[in-house]
Amino acid sequence: MSGPRLIVGPFNRVEGDLEVSLDVADGHVRAAFVNSPMYRGFERMLDGKAPSDALTLTPRICGICSISQSAAAARALAAAQGLSPTPQGARMAALIHAVENAADHLTHFHLFFMPDFTRPAYAARRWHTRTMDRFAAMAGSAQRTAVEARAELMHILGLMAGKWPHTLAIQPGGVTRTPTMRDKLRIQTTLRAFRRYLETTLYGGALEDFCALPDTPGLMRWTGGDVGLLLEIAADLDLAAMGRGAGRYLSFGAYPLDEGYGFARGLWDQGPKRLDTALIREDLSHAWMLGEAAHPAQGATFPDQDMRETAYSWCKAPRLAGVPMETGALARQVVDGHPLALDLARQGGVLARVAARLLELARTQILMEHLADTITPEAQFMSHGKPALNGEGEGLVEAARGALGHWIRIEGGRIANYQIIAPTTWNFSPRDAAGVPGPLEAALVGAVVEPDEDTPLAVQHIVRSFDPCMVCTVH
Amino acid sequence: MSQIETFYDVMRRQGITRRSFMKYCNLTAAALGLGPSFVPKIAHAMETKPRTPVIWIHGLECTCCSESFIRSAHPLAKDVVLSMISLDYDDTLMAAAGHQAEAALMDTIEKYKGNYILAVEGNPPLNEDGMYCIIGGKPFVEQLKMAAENAKAIISWGACASYGCVQAAAPNPTRATPVHKVILDKPIIKVPGCPPIAEVMTGVITYMLTFDRLPELDRQGRPAMFYSQRIHDKCYRRPHFDAGQFVEHWDDENARKGYCLYKMGCKGPTTYNACSTIRWNDGTSFPIQSGHGCIGCSEDGFWDQGGFYNRLTTINQFGVEANADRVGMVAAGVVGGAVVAHAAVSALKRAQKKTQDKVEG
Numbered sequence: 001m002s003g004p005r006l007i008v009g010p011f012n013r014v015e016g017d018l019e020v021s022l023d024v025a026d027g028h029v030r031a032a033f034v035n036s037p038m039y040r041g042f043e044r045m046l047d048g049k050a051p052s053d054a055l056t057l058t059p060r061i062c063g064i065c066s067i068s069q070s071a072a073a074a075r076a077l078a079a080a081q082g083l084s085p086t087p088q089g090a091r092m093a094a095l096i097h098a099v100e101n102a103a104d105h106l107t108h109f110h111l112f113f114m115p116d117f118t119r120p121a122y123a124a125r126r127w128h129t130r131t132m133d134r135f136a137a138m139a140g141s142a143q144r145t146a147v148e149a150r151a152e153l154m155h156i157l158g159l160m161a162g163k164w165p166h167t168l169a170i171q172p173g174g175v176t177r178t179p180t181m182r183d184k185l186r187i188q189t190t191l192r193a194f195r196r197y198l199e200t201t202l203y204g205g206a207l208e209d210f211c212a213l214p215d216t217p218g219l220m221r222w223t224g225g226d227v228g229l230l231l232e233i234a235a236d237l238d239l240a241a242m243g244r245g246a247g248r249y250l251s252f253g254a255y256p257l258d259e260g261y262g263f264a265r266g267l268w269d270q271g272p273k274r275l276d277t278a279l280i281r282e283d284l285s286h287a288w289m290l291g292e293a294a295h296p297a298q299g300a301t302f303p304d305q306d307m308r309e310t311a312y313s314w315c316k317a318p319r320l321a322g323v324p325m326e327t328g329a330l331a332r333q334v335v336d337g338h339p340l341a342l343d344l345a346r347q348g349g350v351l352a353r354v355a356a357r358l359l360e361l362a363r364t365q366i367l368m369e370h371l372a373d374t375i376t377p378e379a380q381f382m383s384h385g386k387p388a389l390n391g392e393g394e395g396l397v398e399a400a401r402g403a404l405g406h407w408i409r410i411e412g413g414r415i416a417n418y419q420i421i422a423p424t425t426w427n428f429s430p431r432d433a434a435g436v437p438g439p440l441e442a443a444l445v446g447a448v449v450e451p452d453e454d455t456p457l458a459v460q461h462i463v464r465s466f467d468p469c470m471v472c473t474v475h
Numbered sequence: 476m477s478q479i480e481t482f483y484d485v486m487r488r489q490g491i492t493r494r495s496f497m498k499y500c501n502l503t504a505a506a507l508g509l510g511p512s513f514v515p516k517i518a519h520a521m522e523t524k525p526r527t528p529v530i531w532i533h534g535l536e537c538t539c540c541s542e543s544f545i546r547s548a549h550p551l552a553k554d555v556v557l558s559m560i561s562l563d564y565d566d567t568l569m570a571a572a573g574h575q576a577e578a579a580l581m582d583t584i585e586k587y588k589g590n591y592i593l594a595v596e597g598n599p600p601l602n603e604d605g606m607y608c609i610i611g612g613k614p615f616v617e618q619l620k621m622a623a624e625n626a627k628a629i630i631s632w633g634a635c636a637s638y639g640c641v642q643a644a645a646p647n648p649t650r651a652t653p654v655h656k657v658i659l660d661k662p663i664i665k666v667p668g669c670p671p672i673a674e675v676m677t678g679v680i681t682y683m684l685t686f687d688r689l690p691e692l693d694r695q696g697r698p699a700m701f702y703s704q705r706i707h708d709k710c711y712r713r714p715h716f717d718a719g720q721f722v723e724h725w726d727d728e729n730a731r732k733g734y735c736l737y738k739m740g741c742k743g744p745t746t747y748n749a750c751s752t753i754r755w756n757d758g759t760s761f762p763i764q765s766g767h768g769c770i771g772c773s774e775d776g777f778w779d780q781g782g783f784y785n786r787l788t789t790i791n792q793f794g795v796e797a798n799a800d801r802v803g804m805v806a807a808g809v810v811g812g813a814v815v816a817h818a819a820v821s822a823l824k825r826a827q828k829k830t831q832d833k834v835e836g
Binding site: 007009017019037038039040041042044045049050052053055056057060061062063064066147151152154155157158159160161162163164165166168169171173174175176177178303305307314380381382384471 | 535536537538539540541542543545600602603606607608609611612640641642644645646647648649651669670724725726730731750754755756757759760761762763764765766767770772778781782783784785
């Protein structure tokens with residue numbers, strides 16, 4: 001027996017526009033359909049432009065992950081012209097990128113995820129008053145300090161990248177600004193202040209202790225800071241079991257340095273697997289896009305202006321070797337083999353995604369400190385190469401929300417094709433030709449819908465646990 | 476009928492002390508270039524006038540404007556402004572969700588009819604009847620028109636709302652259209668930039684909330700207090716431009732010495748904005764300081780000028796330049812094409828000057 005169809009959206013407190021249709025039966029979601037209702041056409045704008053314009057245009061896909069986009073564009077261009085950044089250039093680019101990712105995790109926790117627990121429906125819970133004090137939308141005390149700490153952390157971006165969002169500093173050969181010893185000291189000072197904030201307010205304990213947590217039971221015993229509050233809520237509402245994923249994780253590898261990736265590249269499907277990006281296909285069967293399923297290097301983005309009945313989203317459905325993949329902080333930490341993440345992934349629900357993000361934030365702080373300590377101002381920060389007249393390149397990075405890829409083809413010194421797959425394109429993809437739902441669609445199945453709910457709380461928690469970025473998803 | 480609170484009431488309710496309030500009035504006066512004698516006036520206005528409600532909506536955009544806004548340098552100013560806005564409607568930050576949120580928007584419009592300021596981030600795409608940006612099942616352009624109908628004034632945040640920005644880049648697949656081409660019958664303040672500087676945003680909104688009127692605008696509709704000078708005019712690398720000392724390649728010796736980035740494609744000489752004075756990220760730096768040229772993101776059409784790294788060919792060293800207003804006046808007739816009006820007109824002036832030079836020489 002099929003119940004009513006519920007349309008949830010527009011979602012606020014997610015980046016961009018999102019609408020989710022739910023088939024509900026017996027108080028549970030039976031099927032979910034995710035729609036990204038905004039399309040701008042960046043790939044078509046890039047056609048025919050100077051390749052270097054991608055460095056300026058693609059960051060403007062998104063004001064929250066702009067550095068990720070610029071880093072991916074820089075890497076795609078570098079690959080097309082056979083150039084590598086200098087070791088110190090790569091190090092500084094990694095630091096700039098890590099600052100943005102850390103800031104994103106902080107924003108997600110404070111401004112996007114936690115305010116849901118201040119809703120009146122939870123008024124009877126013993127943690128409700130404390131959560132109101134800390135996380136009431138735009139008024140909570142935790143939010144204020146987080147926004148301030150974030151703005152101060154971003155002084156590093158001001159210093160090394162001129163401005164944020166829409167930073168211009170990352171180039172195929174490295175970064176435009178050579179730091180001085182004074183810059184290095186300022187970066188280290190800023191990072192020390194950020195650590196102090198994290199340890200006293202967010203975690204209520206040493207970051208190294210949090211990173212050393214071996215498993216989920218250990219995590220649940222953590223009581224410090226606002227993380228402790230989250231865990232208390234998580235235990236009460238059983239967030240661990242809510243919105244469980246399929247357990248297939250993808251990471252393109254974060255922060256490539258000469259000593260290797262900061263967080264490893266690879267796949268996880270009941271065990272570590274090798275990643276071959278040649279196996280990626282973008283399926284268009286349920287997207288308002290014209291053409292056949294193709295690898296992004298051969299792909300195209302032509303919107304179906306008739307918005308045909310059989311499709312329901314502007315979002316394409318990327319698949320790796322034919323299956324959907326979940327990507328994001330949880331995926332990165334699982335692929336990197338962190339024991340806590342591996343244990344969290346056994347359930348792979350709302351708690352796993354949010355806790356993995358917190359784990360990654362702590363680990364990223366430690367990584368940023370290491371990067372800052374190993375800057376050598378006298379080194380070369382940019383390598384030079386001739387812009388490619390013809391060539392192809394793949395630019396893979398890890399944005400806060402997961403695997404981001406740019407694919408460029410240059411002909412006669414102009415962009416002949418440019419395709420982008422963003423993290424949320426993976427996570428919030430519609431069904432593919434075989435009818436297999438995307439990761440969010442699958443995770444929503446079984447979510448509880450109370451009789452009087454028109455925007456079910458469980459659905460909200462699950463959606464936000466992915467930290468979607470809709471403006472990147474469809475661009 | 477319930478009275479609308481004053482600004483001061485709102486601040487007190489947010490737990491802001493009298494002392495902080497006075498500090499805020501001081502900061503506001505300073506940010507707006509007003510003397511100390513204005514401080515009591517601002518304080519008095521805020522204690523007695525009902526606050527101005529703000530509705531903040533998002534169209535085709537990337538949220539970079541909101542991102543910039545919440546990192547304003549003076550946490551106090553930002554808190555105050557946010558606390559005013561928070562009472563009304565903003566879909567990125569507010570607590571309510573879904574249809575509840577849409578209902579909140581309708582309520583706010585109804586309650587403050589004719590009294591609120593509509594802040595628009597992003598723009599409406601007009602192709603396919605607006606289907607490329609759907610909010611609550613309806614095209615964004617409809618939400619925009621509806622919200623604009625009863626607004627007192629409109630702020631176009633950023634290059635998207637002001638000019639179209641990158642999503643309007645050729646071939647403009649969705650026909651992304653700036654706000655002033657859709658809403659024709661309301662006063663519109665353009666605050667361009669991609670994104671605009673946080674302090675410019677808070678400055679504009681504070682001015683409007685405090686004085687209940689629009690700031691002085693230049694001919695292009697931008698607040699003159701922030702957009703009357705070129706990046707070039709106050710650029711700390713300007714002496715190197717004048718001395719003919721240029722960066723030739725990224726990270727060359729000249730780059731390390733902080734020479735001028737003109738040859739690397741810097742658009743500072745044709746861009747009107749406050750980056751070189753107010754700077755970014757709490758005044759830490761701005762793009763030129765980080766070794767990358769300005770891309771001119773607060774100018775109309777900056778996204779389609781044939782390569783961001785091509786050098787400007789229309790500037791003359793030691794040239795006499797017109798100010799934004801005079802240029803804008805001449806340019807008023809040509810707005811609409813993807814022409815950077817300033818650049819074109821400045822070039823014309825320079826051509827004239829060259830002729831003069833020739834005659835004189």
